[in-house]
Amino acid sequence: MSESIPNFDESLKGIEQGRAKFAYKCVEEVLKTDYKSDYKSYVKRVPMLIKTNGLGATYAFIFSKKDKAAYKKIYDDTVSWLKHENRGLIDLPEKDGEKGNELVEKIIELNSSEYRAVTIEILLFFEWLRRFAEGMIKE
Numbered sequence: 001m002s003e004s005i006p007n008f009d010e011s012l013k014g015i016e017q018g019r020a021k022f023a024y025k026c027v028e029e030v031l032k033t034d035y036k037s038d039y040k041s042y043v044k045r046v047p048m049l050i051k052t053n054g055l056g057a058t059y060a061f062i063f064s065k066k067d068k069a070a071y072k073k074i075y076d077d078t079v080s081w082l083k084h085e086n087r088g089l090i091d092l093p094e095k096d097g098e099k100g101n102e103l104v105e106k107i108i109e110l111n112s113s114e115y116r117a118v119t120i121e122i123l124l125f126f127e128w129l130r131r132f133a134e135g136m137i138k139e
Contacts, residue, residue: 015085016124022084023128026077027136030070038070040133046074047126055119056107063104079103081125082118089118 030039049058059078065071082103083092090106110118 015087018085019081019125020128022081023125024132026073026080026129027132030073030133031136033069033073035068035070035073036137037139038068039073040137040139042070042074043126043129043133047123047130050119050123050126055115055122056104059104059107063102075103077129078122078125082121085121089114089121 027039030036033039046058046062049061053061059075062071062075066075079092082090090103090110092103092106107115107118
């Protein structure tokens with residue numbers, strides 16, 4: 001029985017490292033853009049929007065702002081992470097452009113336990129995005 005605890009800890013450590021590595025790459029890509037300041041600001045704001053308004057309303061807002069490059073990047077990074085994390089929290093088709101591929105549509109179809117799990121996962125991902133954005137993006 002004590003053998004399973006280290007495996008569980010290693011599994012959690014691996015998930016957290018995966019989030020960190022993925023978030024680092026996302027922020028690294030933003031460094032090459034002219035919208036990095038907006039991205040940093042929005043990444044810091046999104047978790048509070050989720051906690052205040054809920055995941056669905058927040059991502060509907062982000063989706064509506066996809067004409068702004070920083071919001072589009074945040075939306076696309078979230079979709080990419082949810083596809084990458086591979087724990088089956090939300091069913092997003094691998095191929096972009098398929099009908100029903102919009103994250104917002106999938107979020108509003110979730111039952112309450114799935115909704116909570118996806119919300120927690122996205123908030124954990126944004127912790128890393130925020131940390132890296134604050135550390136790597138200089139105003």
